[in-house]
Amino acid sequence: MVERIFNNAGESNTFRICKNRVLFLVANKQQLERAIDLARSKVIANILGNQTRLEDLSESQQKQLKERSAVKDLEVRVALTNAYRHLFYPDRDLVKAPLGLMHYVLPAQDTGLIKGKAKSRITSI
Numbered sequence: 001m002v003e004r005i006f007n008n009a010g011e012s013n014t015f016r017i018c019k020n021r022v023l024f025l026v027a028n029k030q031q032l033e034r035a036i037d038l039a040r041s042k043v044i045a046n047i048l049g050n051q052t053r054l055e056d057l058s059e060s061q062q063k064q065l066k067e068r069s070a071v072k073d074l075e076v077r078v079a080l081t082n083a084y085r086h087l088f089y090p091d092r093d094l095v096k097a098p099l100g101l102m103h104y105v106l107p108a109q110d111t112g113l114i115k116g117k118a119k120s121r122i123t124s125i
Contacts, residue, residue: 031083
């Protein structure tokens with residue numbers, strides 16, 4: 001699919017002229033499914049945590065729900081970051097990229113880093 005989009009532009013599937021201006025960040029299907037499942041569970045928790053329901057809970061139960069919510073937020077971010085690690089970009093190397101596309105897998109430890117700021121992390125997705 002990436003190769004098809006790389007070679008053809010738009011819905012009309014016409015030949016892409018400026019191939020050097022395209023790059024693809026592709027998700028691992030299994031990792032993406034996990035991220036979607038985590039996001040769904042987060043949404044369900046938000047729905048169950050509405051104000052009317054919260055009033056029925058004790059303070060300790062409310063605190064526990066908030067802590068779980070924060071953990072779920074982090075789990076969703078990590079899962080999305082781990083899912084989108086496959087980078088495809090144009091390259092003229094006939095040995096490593098015979099079809100004109102080079103594949104690079106982003107290292108897991110670098111996926112949340114902002115280039116040039118090694119200690120900073122992306123905090124929102």
